[in-house]
Amino acid sequence: xxxxxxxxxxxxxxxxxxxxxxxxxxxxxxxxxxxxxxxxxxxxxxxxxxxxxxxxxxxxxxxxxxxxxxxxxxxxxxxxxxxxxxxxxxxxxxxxxxxxxxxxxxxxxxxxxxxxxxxxxxxxxxxxxxxxxxxxxxxxxxxxxxxxxxxxxxxxxxxxxxxxxxxxxxxxxxxxxxxxxxxxxxxxxxxxxxxxxxxxxxxxxxxxxxxxxxxxxxxxxxxxxxxxxxxx
Numbered sequence: 001x002x003x004x005x006x007x008x009x010x011x012x013x014x015x016x017x018x019x020x021x022x023x024x025x026x027x028x029x030x031x032x033x034x035x036x037x038x039x040x041x042x043x044x045x046x047x048x049x050x051x052x053x054x055x056x057x058x059x060x061x062x063x064x065x066x067x068x069x070x071x072x073x074x075x076x077x078x079x080x081x082x083x084x085x086x087x088x089x090x091x092x093x094x095x096x097x098x099x100x101x102x103x104x105x106x107x108x109x110x111x112x113x114x115x116x117x118x119x120x121x122x123x124x125x126x127x128x129x130x131x132x133x134x135x136x137x138x139x140x141x142x143x144x145x146x147x148x149x150x151x152x153x154x155x156x157x158x159x160x161x162x163x164x165x166x167x168x169x170x171x172x173x174x175x176x177x178x179x180x181x182x183x184x185x186x187x188x189x190x191x192x193x194x195x196x197x198x199x200x201x202x203x204x205x206x207x208x209x210x211x212x213x214x215x216x217x218x219x220x221x222x223x224x225x226x227x228x229x230x231x232x
Contacts, residue, residue: 053081
């Protein structure tokens, strides 16, 4: 049985709301609703109006275009939908659950009210969104170029994970084909790359859980993959 969550405590851990005081978090929590999704269920569709942002408590959410191109896979501890919310435009992707999931929806108006109430929060929000934009640029760069192993390593290094003494454990999305699509690979190619990284001792794969015994070594492997051949 999953433990009941307190919206204030969960929201406080999201980069967008870091540093927001107890009163501000309480106001946002009062404007937060829960939604449980079964695997395959649609959260929202491309073209539908956006009324706020979402945060994933557990499960995994796929963001994909109408043509089926996977843009992102959201794992627990992440928020999503901020750019569309701030632009006050309809959703530009469809969100569906890759596994049984729980999402929190935070009202756009409550967030806008808090931004007006607290200039420091507004500055932190701008910083968090800038970091998100930078991460998306890096994701697109990694997706557009480099060998398959480099793309997968870059994805692993971006994921929130339990990190202890230079190790990390990452849970892959429930549908391997969704991750493969995001990385511009076939599901078979993704499985092959996972085996190759495991054979090199860079990761250990047990079902959907990927253990990285040495994060720095994994980062160095990504750097080496980017070097042109013949570089010293």
